Every structure is written in C-alpha cells, then in structure tokens.
Amino acid sequence: MSKNIEQQAGRSAHVCLTPALIPLYKVEEYIVVIIDIFRATSSICYGIENGAEAIIPVSQVEECSAYREKGLDYLLAAERDGKVVDGFDFGNSPFSYTAEKVAGKTVVLTTTNGTHALHLSRSAKKIVIGSFLNLTALSAWLKTQHENILLVCAGWKNNFNLEDTLFAGAVIEQLKAEGFELDDAAIAANDLFQLGKGDIDEYLKKTSHGERMKKLGIEKDITFCLQVDITTAIPVLQGERLVKLV
C-alpha cells in the first residue's frame, strides 16, 4: 500500500528524442524543456541572460520579416546556410546576443527545429528553454517544481541528434538523485552523457552535425554553445514570447 502511494507521488523525467515523438506524450501533464543546442536554445538563453526583453521564435524567414512592419524595436535574426539573410539584423550565432546588442530589445529569431518543437508542445503546463549555458540553474528550478518533466530534443529535421540528447542526459544527471521515474530514452541520454561529459566538444566531433557545422564555418559558435553554466536565466514561454522566468 505504502509502495503505491510512493509511486503515485513520484515524478517522471522523460526524454522525447525528436519532435516527431511528441504526439506519443500527454504533453499537458509535463513541464516541457525545449533543447536545440546548435544553436537556437543556446542563443536564446544567452540573449535572455543579457537583458533581451523577449525573444520570439518563428520557423520561416518570411514570418520573421513580417515583424519588420510591426515596429522598429524588433531585432530580426535570420540565417540561411550560415549567412545572415539580406535585410536582417543578425543570424543565429550566440555572439549576436550580447548585452550591447539585445538589452531591452525584442528579438525575432528564425529557427526551424526549435519552433517546430515549441509548437508541438503548446499544451504543456509550462515551456522553458534549456542549453548547456543554463544547465544547473534550469535543473535546480526543475527540482523545485513537483511536476513531471519532459525534455524535448528539437533534433534535426524531426530526427535524432546527439548534441540535444547529450544535454537531455546532462539534465537527467542532475535530476536522477531526486527519485524521478526515468524512461528508456532518459536512461540512454544519461548514459551517453556519461560517455561524453569528459570532453563534450571532442565527443560531438564524430557526429553528422559537427561536420555540417564545420562546413558552415561556425566552429566558434559550437565551442560557445558547449560552455556549461555561464548563465542563470531561464527563458519561459508566455504567449508567443520567450521571457525571463521570475
């Protein structure tokens, strides 16, 4: 009997390995963490830390341009093939999200994988943003929430990628002592994190995405995105805007 009560009281920490698997979860029963390490959620964490009033993720460059009409205070971030699209303020590099550039501003950020994951998670109890940059602050907050947690990897074109999974495993690492019930994906992600944590940059070099990033000439961005705990702000979704959780 007491075992049953314990089980009922137990929280789950599950990992959704790609947005294509989100429909398998009752999203409304979870706090969802969106993860898109290279580079959307890293840039979002850095931008919110640096005083951006809000960041609005959109999936298409055209949607982003539409914000141009709405007012001059928006900064527009859009990239194709690693280059800033003509007429936009900057791209997706975290180096564009410094206090000088974004403090007090609202940024409209074009990110296909990240926006897709966000939209499919709309019915969640709450949606927050994670990256290695805010790993411990995020994990500490999650521990206090008394809710089930779903770590959603934005992946690459709806499929699995290693960097988002590794980060999910890093969060599980911080949660697992709290007695969360873990699913197989959470166990796998955590095991992969154990393998990679000694040198995450090196570990990810063998992946497809690492190759792709190298071709785009954004290795510096990668190194930046793999820094652990350089920020403490937790971006949270309010309506269509990501703002600092207070």
Add this chain to the structure above:
Amino acid sequence: MSKNIEQQAGRSAHVCLTPALIPLYKVEEYIVVIIDIFRATSSICYGIENGAEAIIPVSQVEECSAYREKGLDYLLAAERDGKVVDGFDFGNSPFSYTAEKVAGKTVVLTTTNGTHALHLSRSAKKIVIGSFLNLTALSAWLKTQHENILLVCAGWKNNFNLEDTLFAGAVIEQLKAEGFELDDAAIAANDLFQLGKGDIDEYLKKTSHGERMKKLGIEKDITFCLQVDITTAIPVLQGERLVKLV
C-alpha cells in the same frame, strides 16, 4: 577527385530508433533490418533456424484467428498479458519455436510493434530480421550486400526502447570497420552497446521494459533472447511471409 568517388561508393548504415521515424527515411534506398528483441524477432530467428517453413507476422489477435479458416497446417501464436490466448497453439515465447513444434510448419505470429515496423518498411529493397541470436550471421551477410542499411527498432508503442537500440549498436559494431557512413543514431546506438556489451542482461535490468517483462513472469524468455550467435538463419520477407534467406 578520388575522395569524391570514394564518397559516392560509400554505403550508409543508419539506425531508425522507432517506427514513428520511418517516414523520415527513403526506405526504398535501403536493406531494412527489423529489430524487436523482446520477443518477436528473437522468436522468428529461432523458429526459422529450427525449420519453420514460414512465419507470418500479423498485428491483431483477430487477424491471427482468421488464418484458422485457411487450413490446419498453420500454427497460431497469440498472447495477451503474457498468456496464450484461448484457442491458440502458443504465445510469443521463443521456447515455443523449437524444431519439434515448428519444423515444416507455417506459424502465424501476433506482434504489434514488429508488424507495425514491417508494414512501414514495405518499400525497402529487402527486409530481413535481426536479433542477438543471429547477430554475426546477419552482420556478415549485410557486409556483402553493397547496399545502404537501415536498422529499424520496433520499439514500444512507437517510442524508443533500449534493448532494440542496443542490438542495432551491436550490428553497427560489426559493420563500422567497413567504412559505412553512420548517422547520429547509429553512433549513439553503438556507444550504448559499448556500455552494455559486458553484461547485456544486467545493463537492461534498469529499463522500463525489463520491469514490464519481470511483471509478466518471462525473465527466462529475456535471458534466452539475449543469447548471442546461437543461430545462423536470416529470415527474409517474401510477400507476407518470412522465410529463410538462401
């Protein structure tokens, strides 16, 4: 120039972590290996090794019963909650697939996850069946095929599971020296296999499925399904029937 030619000549070995991700692949460009370790593809490998003329996988108990009408030579295998359904010859335990029981017979096997994965892979160049039982025979054959390979994990209710992924990683282990191009899922599966290979049974004890299996009282089946290289037959799909590849 010579590098380009090499790349063109290169084959891919990709891992599809759940049937929900099959639509992301151009299945017609691959030989597909279906993996459902607990217990469908293990039982199929064992049955074909033991002389079953054919095994027909179906997803519903009702479909299975329909074969009763077609002739007395069919053996019907159907299980619910770990028990043989009334009126059926046996369930999904590999111990039912001995030579005494299945030699020369056609078995109709009810398997939800496995059948689902098979149906979604219909357009593949060829569909074969893998399990730890035929690991090395299967891998050796795959090496000779000069085709791209997609290892499809049947998973659990369309989601990720660790045992199917671990087996995919075991196949990658045997293929990787051949210069196959690997995707992130193949790299992850292989890394998980490295962690688990010392004692796969022990490694899988922490998973959700291990728990489920224990509740069903089929730990003996699990131990059986984790035996490596006790068979050499490779089941291949011909029409709706799985037969021995010759």
